[in-house]
Every structure is written in structure tokens, then in C-alpha cells.
Amino acid sequence: MARMSSSSCVWLPVLVLQCCFQLSASLSYLSAYVKLRYSDRWTNETVASICECGVFGAHSLQKSASGGIVLPNADPLACSMNITFTASHEPWIALIKKGNCSYSQKILAAWRNGASAVVIYNIDGTGNDTNIMSHPDADDAVAIMIGNIQGTEITNLIKSGTDVYMAIAVGKSYSLWSAAKWAYALSFTFIGITAITLFYFAFLFFKRMYRNQQLRMQLREIKRVAESAIAQLEVRTLRRGDPEVDSEETSCAICTDSFQHNEKVTVLPCRHLYHKKCIEPWLLEHPTCPICKYNILKSKMDEESSEQHSSSSSLDVSFCPPVVMTVTSTHQHHTSDVQTSENHVYCGMDVQTQHIYENPAFEEEPQTLEHPNINNQITTNGEV
Template sequence: MLGWLYVCSVLCVLYPGSSGRSLEWFTALVRTEYIEPLTNTTVQGTTESGRYGDSSPKESVHGLVGFPRDPAHLEGCHPDTQYNVPGMSTEAMEGGDPWIALVARGGCTFKDKVVNAARRKASAVVIYNEAKSGNATVPMAHLGTGNTVVIMVGYPKGMDIMELLRRNIPVKMVITVGTRLVQEFISGQSVVFVAIAFITMMIISLAWLIFYYVQRFLYTGAKYGNQGNRKETKKAIGQLQLHKVKRGEKGIDIEAENCAVCIENYKPKDVVRILPCKHIFHRQCIDPWLLEHRTCPMCKLDVIKALGFWVEPDETLEIPVPESIAGSSLSVGTLSFAQEENRSEINNMPTSSTSDTLHQCNSAKEDAGETTALLGDPGSEDIPGEQIQNSGDPTSH
């Protein structure tokens, strides 16, 4: 996106208004000849000071030079402009003898000047530039002027010819095609502007890249910054009490009781973990949760701290779990086990579960990384005796 903006800005700078200009232009050789009355000598001069208009035929033309009769309207903008051609009568002008109109720039469009002069049978139009422009010439757009040759000359050249005409001295002019040049759209200011725009775009792009990688580094650090405490957390989870559910044991109805995380009923041989808050869950459901969040999903007890372990709180991510959701009414029996011969004390504590915890449990069951070493084989019959207490089984003591 930034690259396209840069390309567009460069094109706008390099080709401002280029749709109305040609890519090439031609100079015009202007040769003048007149007789100086004071010395009765012929004066000739040739300069490549003219420039053909964009729509002008690139042809040679010759004839006497004329100018507007009204000194206040030397631009030739009025449709009824009358021209004075020293050395040529009005009948000759209207009869088709070649003559060239000399008019000043400004007052109207180039097209209007050419059309008005062509209406007076002028075979060519010479427009001299403004005084502030000096010898410079500019491109001229004048579509619809037919076969009339149009050139522009600098202000000094135009005034030299105008002074002779005002003295009523006939001036012959020959216009020929000069050098073909390619239009130069790039100026010094344009180069500076393009350089500044390029540097600005590079600074913006560099700032964006720095911001992106800083954010990525912070995210990576937050994700893996608590790796040093995971061993302590796993060690603490490993000390939580385990119990294997058996059919028909007192205090738990496997047909009604279910895990608050996965919302599935307990089944015979399911291994459950008993938290310090006396809430129980499937070991496969609660262990991954505790490894990441440390708290009981139901009462939010910090299980790791309750066991006497300390983990920096700013290095762990805790996501609160809603205690209840409207329309959800599920209860889970909680068990309290004690190592007494042929006895188990069971306490039922109402809890609630959410649909969010179901997804967390299911995704945790698919984690085959760190939790595998922690959980072991959920269906194994060989669970360490110091972590499991069986209720209602006389042989468990």
C-alpha cells in the first residue's frame, strides 16, 4: 500500500498536468528582414528564439508582419480586431497575400488569438511572451485552429519587431522548423520534492517495522516468560490428591455427578483430582488448566499458593472463569476423603459450570506436550498410593 502511494506521488510530481501536453516540441527559426529608412540599408537577423504551438503544423511560412491597430488591445482578443500591415494594402490582405500577425500574450486564450487573426486571412500568428518572462517561451495548447502556424517568441524579440511596425517600417518574416526537443517535465524543485517524499516514506516504513517487531517481541516474552515457573507449578500440581472413581461407592453418584469443566458424568475408573478447596475434577481436565492459570475454575482459589508454592503473579496469565451463565444450572458433588479404615466423608457442595470451560477441557485433552508427563496414563490401575484414597473399599487401607 505504501509503495503504491509513493509511486502515485512520484508520477504526480514528474508529470503535473501532462495530459494536456505533448512529450516533444519544436523550436522555430525566425528570420527578419527590413530596410532602415535613415540609412537605406537592409537589416537581416536570424534567431532560433521561437517555439511552435502544440497544435500548430510544423511547417515553414513567410510574409509581412502586421499588428493590431488599437494600441490598447494588442492581445488580439476581440473578434473584430483590425490589423495594420505596413507595406500591404487592405485589399491585398483580404486577397490572400501571405502576412503574419504579431500579438501579445494574455487577455484571452491562445486559440482565440489564432482564430481572430485567421479570420483576417493571416497565414501565421506570432505571440510574444510577457515582459516578466524575458526570452522564455511556454507550451501553447490551441486545439481547433486548423492549418494556421502558431509560434511564440520572447518578449524582447517581440518588442523589437513591434517598434519597427510602429514606425511603419515593413518587416518580412520567414519562420522555419528548428530543433526537435523532448519535453522536460522534471525540474530541480521536483527532484527535491521526490527526494523528500522518498525519505519520508522510508522513515514511516521503518517506524512501522520497529513498532511491529517490538510488539511481537513483547508478545513472545509474555508467552514464554513464565517457563521458569512451570516446573514449580507442575511439582505443586503433582502433590494434589488423586482418587479413582468406583461404581457403587458411597458419596458419589456416577449417574448424576459430573465434572464442572467438561460437563461429563464420572465413570468407573475415572481419575479425579481433589483441590485444596475440596472441588473435584477429571485429572485430564484440571491439570492443564492449573498449569496455565493456577486457580480453581469454580472458586478461583490460588491452588499453587494454597500448597505453599510461590510463583511470580506477573509472569503468569490468569483468565477469570464466569461462575454462572444464565440458563445454565448444573451441580457437581464434591467429595472429602480421609484415610480412615472403611470410612469416607462426603460433602456435597453446589457449583456451576459454563460452556467456556467445556472448550477449555476439550482443547486441554488434545495437548500432548507438557501435560502428558504430568498426567500419565488416565486409565492406569497403578496410581501412587500416597496420592489416591479409595472410599468404601475395605482393602484400601
């Protein structure tokens, strides 16, 4: 997964740069020189004009064309079925208004009727603004767009009976952005992609470091708990006469050797027996019994929780009654309670103290420690 993410990050800048270059190509267009010539009906003078006011379509043939301008019959938008054109001279150029149907449909309708080129003028209210036409289904024709004002003037001249001649020539290539703006945009895009890639790799690096650190901390904690649990396991030395010594039925499940005299063995809480030198490395790696899968850490945690509970309950003791020592005389006919000069009160303290060993195998018989205050003896008639 890490390799896949790294390879995707490497290819990401390349793909973005490719998209930027494709976008730059789509944002460029080719202009067209439009030359008009017609005869004024009132003065009989020839009027000629030329301007770089046309734009070649995105899928148009980029070459020159000329001819008389012809309007579509019946439908100025040329979107109707079986649209026709009436041309009196060859070659001729179709003049169609934008709207209602696609550019491809308009261009194909004029191309099927024999037009040498197609001129589409913009819709009303757009002035002399032009758009870049997309006509992928009609890429074998010369097609340009001109502004609405110019197209409307030519249409009115033709409708008034004036023959208008048009010549189309290839103009210059332009970009929708200036070269300086495009260079700045491309530079900032590249810097941004590089920064995002670096931040992503840095995020992956620190995330992996954090996970490794957490894993090491968990392993250290588990090892510490395992060592503490191992230290409290019962360890004893085998003596002669023990049923495990030289027994064919009992052997160490780790090394598969039988138990011998004077060998130190560890007894797990599940009562399974192993060599001490065999089971301790095993428990550090796998804190479970090799035979029954008993988890020694579970018992360790249970002991710690019980110790915390007992310590908290001992702190809750706030009162204990005084202990009054009484002595009964055997020479009197009745029993009299004789109290000492002062009452000894023992609160929360046992008379006997038992040594607690970390390993239960080394525990000895409890010894009784007498409190010094108990040594006070009361003698009545020579008896204690």
C-alpha cells in the same frame, strides 16, 4: 494490510521514475528560427536578419510558416471580443502582445481571422526572454513566442508603415537542464527512493520482530502465572462414599466422563470439579472455568496483592509490650503475683507454628510447637 503496503512500496519507485521522465519531457522545448525581411524607408535598402530567438508553444504545430506580419486592430493584446485583423497580403502572421488573457484565446482569435501563424511577444521589462506557452485549446495552429525587445521593434516598424515579412522554421530541441545535471538528478532521485524503500522495509521488519517478542514475553508471563495458580488449586483423590463418585448428575465437563473411585480431581475456586488430567491443559490455554468462566488468574493476583499488603503491614510493627507470667498460689489466702527472675518478651512470634502447604488439599491439622523458653516452669508449693 501488509501485502497492500508491500505492493505499494514496490510500485512507488516505478511511479516516481515515470513522473521524472514526464517532468523531463515537460522541461524540454523546441526553438524556432525567425527570419525577418523589410525595406528601409530612408535608404530603400532591404534589411534581412535571422536568429534562433523563438520558442514553439507546448501545443503548437511544429512546422514552418511564413507571411507578412499583421497587428490586431484596436487591441494589441487581442483579448477583446470580436477582435479583427487587416491583412493586405496572403499568407499573413499575427503579432500579438502577451497579457490580460490566455494564450489560447489570442491564438484562436488570429486563427479564426485566417492567420497562418501566431507570434506572441513577451511583456515589457523582460528583455528578449521567452517562456514556454501552454495553449491546449488551440493546438491546430503554429504559435511561437519571441522576446519583448524584438516584438516591440517589429510593432514600431509596422506602425510606421513598413511592411515586415517573417519566415518561421523549426529549430533545435533543448532541455531546461543540461544532460549532465539531469543525469545526476535522476541518479540521486533513484538512490533516494531506493534508500527510503529499504528503510521502510527495515522499519516494518524490526517493528514486527519487536511485537512478536513482546507477545512471546506476555505469553510466557501468563503461562507462568497460570502454572502458579494451577499449582495452588485444591486437588484431592476421590474416596468411596464421595457424592461425586459414579454420580449420574456430576461428571467432568471436559471429557464428559463420570468420576470414578481413586481418581484425582481438581476443585476450582468456583467449586466446579474436573479431572486433574483434563483441567490442567485446559487452564494453561484458557485460564477460566469451562462452565462459569471464572478466571483463576484473578484470584491469584488478589492473593499476591493481599500477601504483599500483609508483609508490608508486618514490617510496620515497631513495638510490642512485654508479657509478664504470673502464678497464683492456692494455699495462700490472698493472691500474690510472683515474677520470674527475668521477663520473657515475645514480639511478633506466635507460640504455635502452622505448616503452610502450596496446595490446600494436602493441608493437615496444625501442630503446636512449644518455644523452648516456655518450658521454664515456675513451681509454687509443688504446683505449676
